[in-house]
């Protein structure tokens with residue numbers, strides 16, 4: 001049976017394609033969603049792809065993933081740098097959570113250099129553009145197989 005992976009996206013990621021294309025590229029979140037579904041089919045993962053601009057909704061989805069899913073790939077957007085609530089939600093669930101970022105947050109402003117999510121993530125993928133999502137799914141597939 002296919003394993004279920006939630007792919008969660010935080011604030012402003014719905015604006016990919018319009019938002020700072022020099023940093024995030026010209027592709028849309030819809031393009032990323034399609035490629036996650038395609039790769040999920042190859043890897044035997046059922047992808048549940050979601051985006052919210054609201055911190056509490058992301059907390060709700062992490063809790064839901066803890067009950068229904070086998071793993072999570074999350075791009076928490078700016079909440080990466082601020083959210084103890086996301087940190088606590090990830091700590092409280094017993095499935096692997098891979099953090100990912102499109103841009104190399106360490107090559108950008110100082111305030112992006114810290115992530116509240118990284119210490120509780122199974123691993124972190126940073127700076128490969130839309131390919132960060134593919135790498136996160138491949139990493140999760142390997143974790144779930146082992």
Ligand code: DQA
Nearest residue numbers: 075076077078101102103112
């Ligand atoms: C981001 C990096 C964050 O610093 C930023 O706030 C985002 C996107 C990324 O994918 O590169 O919204 O998570």
